[in-house]
Amino acid sequence: MSSSDEATLVNKTIDTLLEQFPPAETEAKAFWAAQFDAGLAWVDFRIGDGGLGVSPSLRETVTRRLSEADAPIWNIAANLLGIGMGAGVLAAHGTEAQRKRWLRPMFLMEEIWCQMFSEPGAGSDVASLSMSAVRDGDEWILNGQKVWTTLAHISKWGMIVTRTDPDQPKHRGLTYFIVDMEAEGVDIRPLYQITGEAEFNEVFFDDVRVNDDQRIDDVGAGWGVAMTTLMNERVAIGGRIVPRNSGTIGAAMTLWNESGPSDIATRRELARLWAEVEAMRLTTLRAAENMQAGVPGPEGSTGKLTWAALNKEVTSFSVEMLGLDGATIPEGYSLEPTSYETREVERVMSPQRSFLRARANSIEGGTSQIMRNILGERVLGLPGEPRVDKDIPWKDVPRG
Ligand SMILES: Cc1cc2nc3c(=O)[nH]c(=O)nc-3n(C[C@H](O)[C@H](O)[C@H](O)COP(=O)(O)OP(=O)(O)OC[C@H]3O[C@@H](n4cnc5c(N)ncnc54)[C@H](O)[C@@H]3O)c2cc1C
Numbered sequence: 001m002s003s004s005d006e007a008t009l010v011n012k013t014i015d016t017l018l019e020q021f022p023p024a025e026t027e028a029k030a031f032w033a034a035q036f037d038a039g040l041a042w043v044d045f046r047i048g049d050g051g052l053g054v055s056p057s058l059r060e061t062v063t064r065r066l067s068e069a070d071a072p073i074w075n076i077a078a079n080l081l082g083i084g085m086g087a088g089v090l091a092a093h094g095t096e097a098q099r100k101r102w103l104r105p106m107f108l109m110e111e112i113w114c115q116m117f118s119e120p121g122a123g124s125d126v127a128s129l130s131m132s133a134v135r136d137g138d139e140w141i142l143n144g145q146k147v148w149t150t151l152a153h154i155s156k157w158g159m160i161v162t163r164t165d166p167d168q169p170k171h172r173g174l175t176y177f178i179v180d181m182e183a184e185g186v187d188i189r190p191l192y193q194i195t196g197e198a199e200f201n202e203v204f205f206d207d208v209r210v211n212d213d214q215r216i217d218d219v220g221a222g223w224g225v226a227m228t229t230l231m232n233e234r235v236a237i238g239g240r241i242v243p244r245n246s247g248t249i250g251a252a253m254t255l256w257n258e259s260g261p262s263d264i265a266t267r268r269e270l271a272r273l274w275a276e277v278e279a280m281r282l283t284t285l286r287a288a289e290n291m292q293a294g295v296p297g298p299e300g301s302t303g304k305l306t307w308a309a310l311n312k313e314v315t316s317f318s319v320e321m322l323g324l325d326g327a328t329i330p331e332g333y334s335l336e337p338t339s340y341e342t343r344e345v346e347r348v349m350s351p352q353r354s355f356l357r358a359r360a361n362s363i364e365g366g367t368s369q370i371m372r373n374i375l376g377e378r379v380l381g382l383p384g385e386p387r388v389d390k391d392i393p394w395k396d397v398p399r400g
Helices: 003-020 028-037 056-068 080-093 096-107 222-238 247-259 264-288 299-321 323-327 340-349 351-362 368-379
Strands: 113-116 132-136 139-147 157-163 174-180 186-191 200-211
Touching: 003 028, 003 056, 028 096, 056 264, 080 096, 080 113, 080 157, 080 174, 080 222, 132 157, 139 157, 139 174, 157 222, 174 200, 174 222, 222 299, 247 264, 247 299, 247 351, 264 299, 299 323, 299 351, 299 368, 323 351
Parallel strands: 113 157
Antiparallel strands: 132 139, 139 200, 157 174, 186 200
16 A cells, blocks of 8 residues: 555544544543554554554554544553553564454553563663573463562553573573463562652562463563563653644643743743754654554664653753742642543643653663663664673673
8 A cells, every 4th residue: 555545544544433433422441442443553553453554654643633633542651561562562573362362451441561671680781680480381480570660550461571591691591471460479569759659669579370371472582572662662752653732842832821931031942942842753753654563673762862851851941930839749749640541631730740750761761871872883883882791691690
């Protein structure tokens, strides 16, 4: 199909969806079910998996048109680790049975997802992780600890990377599973962050049994699956194609319109930030045209690196506009967001929270230093970092 035929198909499918399920009269969950069945959940995915098999760049058309029609699109942010990352993993590495089992309930927010890669001894160098998985017939037994697990406390499913062969070098002995977060032996404990909330957790695994049909891809192929997850994560954090004037820049514009100082310097700064955010949005859109379904390339790192710095600037600008009020906790600021519908509204409504939360953008999903390493090596072709433990069996690498 030519790209203009693909765009026509997507636009017509959106017209039909909005006609048959008017957002104002349709419950969010019923709308998402219809959106998934129409192939408008992830347009680039296969037909039947919530997609239409068209270019990923057309995701922007869906988000923009649904947001203009006031349709519920907050599931994308509320179940970000599932819809933004897990879905891409299933599209690229999952079996048909796994895609059928997990994609629809994920999109409908019936099942929240989390991602368990980081460990106390493995963050940037995640391939050095220790969480063990030992085969026992049709099952695997997991033992170890994960940390910084966003949303683990409300998740049904967790994407996890485990070490199944300690005799292999660190990248080769890994296997990837989807684990039931309600299974016996999973202990989830909150960690509090600068915003005051406990958005993430530490998670302990004590003889947790996982069925082999929850394994993603081959035994020992976990590093490749982890890379797909991380590349999707970078896109989900910094390279999501969002409508113009949305998110924190939209909030900054609203704040300035309602109560911002009218001096020329503030206006000029807002215009500069707007132009930078818009340039980034358009660059992301262009990058999406080169992306394969479910597998973004290193371009996700460009978006993530740029966004981490830009979002800090935008949110600092908003807090500065508030003057002294910017240093106070606003009325209604919730430290325990329990409803994800209101949580998303809150994020946009409270510049103070956005300002504090933006500090994490240069750490989560890989730090800005690591993004620069990836771009240097994989995009610019610069010499790689020395990796002395690359070919040594994992069990022989000294660890602190
Ligand atoms: C809000 C938030 C949510 C998160 N959610 C999740 C989640 O859901 N699941 C999950 O698995 N993890 C999650 N993380 C963890 C995150 O992925 C790690 O914090 C991150 O990868 C960095 O690892 P680390 O904290 O161990 O730091 P380290 O790896 O110890 O890094 C410490 C410092 O050293 C620098 N550094 C390390 N190696 C290099 C190098 N080779 N070259 C240059 N500089 C280097 C880093 O840039 C950093 O400044 C989350 C983190 C945050 C802040």
